[in-house]
Amino acid sequence: MAAPPAIPRRGLFIGGGWREPTLGRRIPVINPATEDTIGDIPAATAEDVELAVAAARSAFLLDGGSRWARASGATRAKYLNAIATKIKEKISYLALLETVDSGKPKDEAVADMDDVAACFEFYAGLAEALDGKQHAPISLPMEEFKTYVLKEPIGVVGLITPWNYPLLMATWKVAPALAAGCTAVLKPSELASLTCLELGAICEEVGLPSGVLNIITGLGPDAGAPIASHPHVDKIAFTGSTATGKTIMTAAAQMVKPVSLELGGKSPLVIFDDVADIDKAVEWAMFGCFFNSGQVCSATSRLLLHEKIAERFLDRLVEWAKNIKISDPLEEGCRLGSVISKGQYEKIKKFISTARSEGATILHGGDRPKHLGKGFFIEPTIITDVSTSMQIWREEVFGPVICVKVFKTESEAVELANDTHYGLAGGVISDDLERCERIAKVIHSGIVWINCSQPTLVQAPWGGNKRSGFGRELGEWGLENYLSVKQVTRYCKDELYGWYQRPSKL
Ligand SMILES: NC(=O)c1ccc[n+]([C@@H]2O[C@H](COP(=O)([O-])OP(=O)(O)OC[C@H]3O[C@@H](n4cnc5c(N)ncnc54)[C@H](O)[C@@H]3O)[C@@H](O)[C@H]2O)c1
Numbered sequence: 001m002a003a004p005p006a007i008p009r010r011g012l013f014i015g016g017g018w019r020e021p022t023l024g025r026r027i028p029v030i031n032p033a034t035e036d037t038i039g040d041i042p043a044a045t046a047e048d049v050e051l052a053v054a055a056a057r058s059a060f061l062l063d064g065g066s067r068w069a070r071a072s073g074a075t076r077a078k079y080l081n082a083i084a085t086k087i088k089e090k091i092s093y094l095a096l097l098e099t100v101d102s103g104k105p106k107d108e109a110v111a112d113m114d115d116v117a118a119c120f121e122f123y124a125g126l127a128e129a130l131d132g133k134q135h136a137p138i139s140l141p142m143e144e145f146k147t148y149v150l151k152e153p154i155g156v157v158g159l160i161t162p163w164n165y166p167l168l169m170a171t172w173k174v175a176p177a178l179a180a181g182c183t184a185v186l187k188p189s190e191l192a193s194l195t196c197l198e199l200g201a202i203c204e205e206v207g208l209p210s211g212v213l214n215i216i217t218g219l220g221p222d223a224g225a226p227i228a229s230h231p232h233v234d235k236i237a238f239t240g241s242t243a244t245g246k247t248i249m250t251a252a253a254q255m256v257k258p259v260s261l262e263l264g265g266k267s268p269l270v271i272f273d274d275v276a277d278i279d280k281a282v283e284w285a286m287f288g289c290f291f292n293s294g295q296v297c298s299a300t301s302r303l304l305l306h307e308k309i310a311e312r313f314l315d316r317l318v319e320w321a322k323n324i325k326i327s328d329p330l331e332e333g334c335r336l337g338s339v340i341s342k343g344q345y346e347k348i349k350k351f352i353s354t355a356r357s358e359g360a361t362i363l364h365g366g367d368r369p370k371h372l373g374k375g376f377f378i379e380p381t382i383i384t385d386v387s388t389s390m391q392i393w394r395e396e397v398f399g400p401v402i403c404v405k406v407f408k409t410e411s412e413a414v415e416l417a418n419d420t421h422y423g424l425a426g427g428v429i430s431d432d433l434e435r436c437e438r439i440a441k442v443i444h445s446g447i448v449w450i451n452c453s454q455p456t457l458v459q460a461p462w463g464g465n466k467r468s469g470f471g472r473e474l475g476e477w478g479l480e481n482y483l484s485v486k487q488v489t490r491y492c493k494d495e496l497y498g499w500y501q502r503p504s505k506l
């Protein structure tokens, strides 16, 4: 088993330096796999948000913006690449910190840190490419005007992020925001902020200009809400629950402040009877809902099985689920760690007991694994005999809990897949690729996976429809989130325009 990492005692990262929160409060950090308190993080309040926003605003405006906002994309790219290099140098340490902070298996945390470095590198590339896209001419049907377009940073952005992929979800916002030339205030989740604070230390090491990125840790209502409602924050990018997303949108609306929202989901995975290799499909179904203990916005937590394979598939799914190594996430080979907190553990247990009381069958799991006496662990859980009115079918659990329904026809499968207020992701597994393409077109979601579940690619757009939010992160769409488009039009003839009559000189 890997040794637990040393937990640094950090302050808030504001204006390029560290400071204690104004009210001096701190929040304990609990390792959810052991229930031990392993450190603490600052609990910022509105007073600290004021300082962070002021630092971000002055970094945005400094020297007419020439230091950051109006510096070349190539200049900003150097910093993003330097951050990526540092992440790679510290990958083992950062992964261990993420593991003890969130309960996710060490191997998953390493993969997340790889993705973090790749995301900074990707947006370094887009920052450089942005230089070549400035002054793009617009083709006009007349000669007296010439028009071009500038892409400018939106300004100071507030980035509010969740705990399930702490540093990765922050990076999905920080990297494109900085690439675009924005300055930022990042507020990670109070349940897992350690690696985001280390990002502050990395910014210091690479000499990122002061105030370009500020990191405020603390509770949502105390440290997140003042960012959302701050008059000098020009945009909010939020990832988290649909309930908090609504609160943030309401606050931002008072100032007509743009928001992008990446919210929850209840995504379907449809599996047809023509799959030759059942185990291949079973593994994707497991990856779709047990990876990161199912605490994944896009978890394919509604499994739709064709009636002809349902029994065989479920037998294999149970066999595979029994085979998952559930352990302290620092142990070699762990594939299911703990969930994030006691609160989340109890919430998931309540979902399972409500499903049972509503008449569903807990086919496998549903409890704490017997070999683990402490820690917030929940067995991979498979629930059958589910009806579409049950809570387990309708609401996001955010835990290792998959609910199953059986279908007879393709149209019934599509109807069930779309039977949700959410619209983040969906998947289809079939050996008939034409059928897969057909279904990809009619699933109401921002992402569809064919013959897999969950691959997340920094180059491709990410985001949802319906109550899963709006706006897209990643790829070039992620950069556009932080850019404002300006039209510049010049009248270029020597003579008068000639609409009004020139007054007589007499
Ligand atoms: N669509 C996506 O890409 C995506 C990715 C990851 C997580 N999620 C969603 O995130 C949720 C789980 O994350 P969570 O429990 O951290 O969500 P959450 O909404 O409880 O918290 C998210 C962030 O918002 C802050 N916050 C809470 N109340 C606030 C307020 N009143 N004003 C401003 N900020 C406030 C929190 O402190 C945290 O930093 C799930 O619903 C999941 O689906 C979505």
Ligand SMILES: C[N+](C)(C)CC=O
Residues within 6 Å of the ligand: 164, 165, 168, 295, 296, 297, 298, 456
């Ligand atoms: C996109 N992903 C899977 C990394 C995180 C969503 O919760």
